[in-house]
Amino acid sequence: MRTPILDLFRPGILALSRYYFGLRLVGVQHIPQMGPLVITPNHQTYADPVLVTIPVHRPIHYMAWSRLFTVPGLGSFIRLLRAFPVQIEGADPRAARAAARLLRAEEAVMIFPEGGRSVDGTVGRFKSGAFRLAVAHRAPVLPVTIDGGFESWPPGRAWPRRERITITYHEPLRPDPSLSPREAARDLADRTRAAILAALPASRGPVGLTRT
Numbered sequence: 001m002r003t004p005i006l007d008l009f010r011p012g013i014l015a016l017s018r019y020y021f022g023l024r025l026v027g028v029q030h031i032p033q034m035g036p037l038v039i040t041p042n043h044q045t046y047a048d049p050v051l052v053t054i055p056v057h058r059p060i061h062y063m064a065w066s067r068l069f070t071v072p073g074l075g076s077f078i079r080l081l082r083a084f085p086v087q088i089e090g091a092d093p094r095a096a097r098a099a100a101r102l103l104r105a106e107e108a109v110m111i112f113p114e115g116g117r118s119v120d121g122t123v124g125r126f127k128s129g130a131f132r133l134a135v136a137h138r139a140p141v142l143p144v145t146i147d148g149g150f151e152s153w154p155p156g157r158a159w160p161r162r163e164r165i166t167i168t169y170h171e172p173l174r175p176d177p178s179l180s181p182r183e184a185a186r187d188l189a190d191r192t193r194a195a196i197l198a199a200l201p202a203s204r205g206p207v208g209l210t211r212t
Contacts, residue, residue, distance in 0.1 A: 006053065006081065014054050020162055021152060026199075027169040028055040036139035037108040037172070038130050042196050043117045044149030045160065049110060051167060052144055061102050063095060063111045096129060103137040113189065121150035123200070126193050131175075131185040140172035143192045145199035168199040 017023040039060065041052050049062050062083040086095035099109050111130040118124060134141050145168040153160035173191050175184045 022164040024166040025055050030169045030171050031056055036103040036106045036137055038134045038139050039110040039142045040113050040130055040192055041144035042123050042146055043112040043114050044146050045153040048146055060108045060110050099133050103139050126189045128185050128189055131189040135175040135181050135184045140174050141192050142172050143170040143195040145196045147200055170195045
């Protein structure tokens with residue numbers, strides 16, 4: 001099942017993003033077209049879900065900050081786009097169960113493992129929830145690197161400036177079946193983070209490790 005509203009606006013969003021951000025999409029051949037999938041980008045701007053989705057021609061369900069759903073009009077709109085709420089301040093069993101149901105149905109779920117946007121452009125600690133889900137449901141993880149978003153639209157800025165943004169889609173990673181579930185999730189998170197960092201300048205290098 002496609003997402004008609006996204007399909008309708010996708011060409012225009014791509015053209016505008018190329019014009020305004022000089023958007024480059026690298027490695028799109030790595031995007032799986034079917035089967036369960038956990039998409040895990042680093043998080044730099046409010047526009048990240050839209051920009052990452054541009055070359056993904058399959059339905060995506062977005063795990064989004066619960067407070068967004070309390071904004072009049074916005075909550076209904078993002079639900080239409082298949083977003084579902086998560087409490088980022090702590091564990092959220094309801095959101096985890098919703099994501100698990102989607103993966104069992106072989107859907108794609110986008111989860112930002114940092115939990116929130118970067119405050120300084122570096123990649124923060126990864127929460128382990130996305131990777132526990134991938135291990136539990138034997139789903140591949142698609143690491144995605146967003147580079148340039150922070151320079152364009154840092155926290156506190158009302159509107160993005162014109163800065164080049166490059167989005168890199170890495171080869172999907174699979175859980176190591178030889179490890180215990182907890183170890184496999186940690187290993188998968190570390191490999192995902194390493195892939196994301198490899199496509200970023202050294203100045204945006206590691207800040208801490210996976211949060212368990």
